[in-house]
Amino acid sequence: MDNDELIELVGRLGRWLDDKRFDDAHAVFTEDAEVTTPGGTSRGADALAVQARRNHTVPTQHFITNPLIEVDGDRAAIDANLLVVFAHDGGPRVLGERYALEAARTPDGWRISRVRSSVVWELQNA
Template identity: 35%
Template sequence: MNKLRRALPILALPLALLATACSTGATATEDDSTRRQLRELLDRNKIHALVDRLAAALGEGRFDTFDKIYTADVYAKSPGGEVRGRDAVIALISRNHSNEHRQPHYISNVQIDLAGDRAAVRANAVLAIVPVSTADGKFAPEPLFTSGGAYRFDAVRTPEGWRFARVETAPVWAMGTLPS
């Protein structure tokens, strides 16, 4: 039920546009314009949801969901290296993710430049690496490492939906020591 409540505001505008398009005596040209606007809004919504899905998958270590996020031949570049292919991306990311640490990723300020079946996406990100257990007397553990920077993605429409074909991370700042 909570997922539905969160999705309703996101769906409200596209559904309102659809209702307007269906209820007016618009001309063919106006109908085409409304359809293009509706498709663009839906595409932006799906790409933004893809960014959110990536943040959740990284934070929870659910790399088995990457087939719904990345293309099979995705290119990735980060301070940890450059790789091609979903399995290589999982191996690269797995080096810094462990069961001893939680790694919430906060991705915001998503900008999407659509061009048909392709999109350039830019977003800001903050990452915290936190031990799973807390010290006695603490409400929650303090982060061992935090960093912030930018993500850049190339998104493509595939038969299965929008996926990232390229991802690059560029750290801007960091605090603490990256666990080994």
């Protein structure tokens, strides 16, 4: 059951970004979540929502695949592949990344407590 909930949480992360639902950060992240991406580092759900809003000004589509999940009580580690397309007017920017996520079980369900993404490859104006 935990694995299913964690896979859904990863899906909600992608939809949160693509649908630009930045005001709903607490539905995806813990209050003290930390995020480090090519767009910067932020700590706290409200601060990372500001970072996401700043870095996702064009339409995007996040494909998060092949999650490998390790649950340890109320904590979980999730490694996954990420393909993200930023649909710029001059042509799309496409990134292939690796996600290293951590999640915590909260009274409201699983929430992401840490995100680390590392770029594996990038195409500009693909």
